[in-house]
Amino acid sequence: MYSPPDTDERPAARPRDRVAAAVGNASLLGIGYLLLGRRLLAAVTIVVTVVLVVLLTTVAPFRWFEVLILAWWAFVVAHGWYLARENAAKVGKQRMIALSVTAVVFAAVGLLRFDAVRIDGVIADARAQGSCATATEALDSRWLGHRVADAPLVTGEEATREACRRLRAANGKLARALSGKPGATAAAFGEFASVRREMPGHEAMAAVVLGGFLRHLPTPDACTTAKIDDWLSAHASAGPAPAQSAATVARTAPAAYLGCGDRLMTAKDWTTARTWYQRIVDRYPTDPRVAKAKEGITKATQALELAKVRELLDGPTGIEPDYCDSPAPYSAAAPYGAGTNRALFYGNDGYSGRFPAEWRASDAAQAVLVVCLGDDEDGTPVQTCPYENKMVPEFPIEVTFHKVAVPLKAYELRTGKLVVDTKVEIGGASCPRKLHYRSYVADLGPPSDTGVEPSDADVRAAFAPIIRK
Structure with a gap:
């Protein structure tokens, strides 16, 4: 007699490899969930991972946020291990897939972190040597992968990019000062001050920029040099290379003051000419140009006196002036x-x-x-x-x-x-x-x-x- 099949019999459950599930999820790509047939969980894992990475590389490039991602990593690894507890068995193929994907992910992240550290070392050396060109080249060699692998380190290096931008601006202003606009010196030192205040550690770079400027002193125009030196003597102590600035001023100022005074005498600007001559006498009393400066002071004073007398005598001789x-x-x-x-x-x-x-x-x-x-x-x-x-x-x-x-x-x-x-x-x-x-x-x-x-x-x-x- 025919008997119908037993409807209570079900197909045997697919074996689950707990190691493969845990290792696969360690990639943060939901591989372990896929191996367990949990596609929705795999999709959620990928979305959450992407969101966390985006946040890490944009608004939260901090070590504490990396710890949060590490906690998420630990959670999905443990969860994959937990879900595979039923019908657990060793499945070689699953392990091979999980290990391959996770190994690629770990290797990529590790290599990128290593390279980010290497680039950071190049940037640190460039900062120490004062080379914005080398630092900028190293900064430009990075890409999104470096930021994903070590966002806090890569983001921290952006301060050097901003410092170099400001120092380039300072260099441009110093160039304008050398070309006849000495008032730009103050603006350049404002850039130096902002770098020192907001981005400490870039002093050597600022010193290199200022050193290049100082090497171009004196300029062909004595009055331009005089005005720059006069500003430096009053403010350079707060700049990036005070000793070098002071030495440059001592080397160039006396001749510049005298030359500017002589030029202004020719232009009949006797008041300003006398001021520059007096600078030499007051600040550099042992300089060999002091004698000429004193002669210039006398001539400028007499020229001013004569101009005043002529002003008081102006008018017709028939009336008392x-x-x-x-x-x-x-x-x-x-x-x-x-x-x-x-x-x-x-x-x-x-x-x-x-x-x-x-x-x-x-x-x-x-x-x-x-x-x-x-x-x-x-x-x-x-x-x-x-x-x-x-x-x-x-x-x-x-x-x-x-x-x-x-x-x-x-x-x-x-x-x-x-x-x-x-x-x-x-x-x-x-x-x-x-x-x-x-x-x-x-x-x-x-x-x-x-x-x-x-x-x-x-x-x-x-x-x-x-x-x-």
């Missing part, structure tokens, strides 16, 4: 003393035109005195004479003739000091046969007081004691 109220010295002028003291005459010009040529100076640069003349006044009475009174002929008018008194102040140009303050009295002819006068309403007769009529000789005799000593 500002100098008469606010005198100023011109130390290059000759002293007031024996001989003929040439003068500039201002104010009352009724007599200065009658002076001999050798008394008059054409400019403050040739003068000894500045003479300020006031308006005529009646001086000492000389003679009184009767003149016809046309209103009452019986009573003549007595007219007293006076010397002409001229208020005079003479300033020694060399010192700006008042050396003469007097009234010069000019003699002359009195009691002429006919007395000329002017009446604006009715002819009331001549004035009772009037001045004498001085000749050229009288004028010169009156002023000679002031001019000639």
Whole structure:
């Protein structure tokens, strides 16, 4: 009699190799799950691994995150071992697959980590030698695999890339400083400061950049060099190579200061020229250029004094200039003393035109005195004479003739000091046969007081004691 098959019989379960499952999952590619037939778990493993790697290489390149990935690795390894506990058996083919895939993954990660360490060593040596070119070349030799294998190390090296970028910017600014824009020096040192503050360990690279700049000093333009040296002397102590900067300044500054001062003297910028000359005297008192610098200070000071005097004397000679109220010295002028003291005459010009040529100076640069003349006044009475009174002929008018008194102040140009303050009295002819006068309403007769009529000789005799000593 036919009996139907026993429906309770099921096909035998597929053997599971716990070692293959654990080793396969150690690849973090879900190989162990695939060997166990757990495709969904394999897919989830791959997705989680990819997400963790993306996070590691972008927003979380830290050692602690690597520990988190290691924990995930340990979990999937243990989970694969756990799932294969039922019907466990040694399956050679599964082990071969698991070992092959995991070995490739481990070998790739290991080699990439080793190479990342090697590149990091090259970068560290480049930092120590100050070579941004070598460091940048090493940085550019990396790829995504290095970042996946050792994200914290690779990410840390990016500070060197940024430091080199800033140092290249500093080098460009220093080049502009050398080409005639010395103010760019400060901006370059700002880049150095940011590298030192934010990316420590790159001091040698900054020193190399600054050293290249210092080797180009002095520049062909003395004033450019002077301005750079002046800035360095005040700020280089905070830079990457203070000793080298100080030595360069000491080597180049005195000549640059002197050359810049000379150039500015030619350009008639006497104030700035004197400043550069004074720098030499103050900062380098033993330098052989000090004597020339002191000469330059004297010349610049005298040029400034002369410009000030000319400004105070500006205006027509017929009126008193500002100098008469606010005198100023011109130390290059000759002293007031024996001989003929040439003068500039201002104010009352009724007599200065009658002076001999050798008394008059054409400019403050040739003068000894500045003479300020006031308006005529009646001086000492000389003679009184009767003149016809046309209103009452019986009573003549007595007219007293006076010397002409001229208020005079003479300033020694060399010192700006008042050396003469007097009234010069000019003699002359009195009691002429006919007395000329002017009446604006009715002819009331001549004035009772009037001045004498001085000749050229009288004028010169009156002023000679002031001019000639």
